[in-house]
Amino acid sequence: MVPASPRTSFDDFVRARTAALARTAYLLTGDAHLAEDLVQMALFKAARAWHRIEGDPEPYVRRILYNQNISWWRRRRVPETSLGSHDHPTPPPDDDLRLSLEAALAELTDRQRTVLVLRFFEDLTEVQTGAALGIGPGTVKSTTREALARLRTLAPHLAELLEVGS
Secondary structure (H helix, E strand, O other): OOOOOHHHHHHHHHHHHHHHHHHHHHHHHOOHHHHHHHHHHHHHHHHHHHHHOOOOOHHHHHHHHHHHHHHHHHHOOOOOOOOOOOOOOOOOOHHHHHHHHHHHHHOOOHHHHHHHHHHHHOOOOHHHHHHHHOOOHHHHHHHHHHHHHHHHHHOHHHHHHHHHHO
């Protein structure tokens, strides 16, 4: 049996993993177009280094995805604004839970959203999250705590989902 060429291997990876990468990218960015750009950039960079990747390429590509997202949000930093007083809407019906969660996540800073996605969607530890983002575990803990507190304020009807991070 003839081994697959590096090109075939990369094409197979792209076909098999693009949807999963796109889901993560969407959660990181909160924007479908930015998520698509993020995945394309990660795959482009991975393609250039494909011949050097040993073993499972998924962690390598995901690391590119995280790092590229960090680069983007560092460049477009905007100072946080005070939450002020908000009228809280009536809790949405269960079928609107996903949309409500997306809207609440969109209110977080890019860093807060990224930390929550890596911790709770990607299921990384605090140490792994810190390593992926180039920050310390203590910063991961405090950012997680602040992000969950902000979500509790913005979307109190999502309380049952937020109990995980308490």
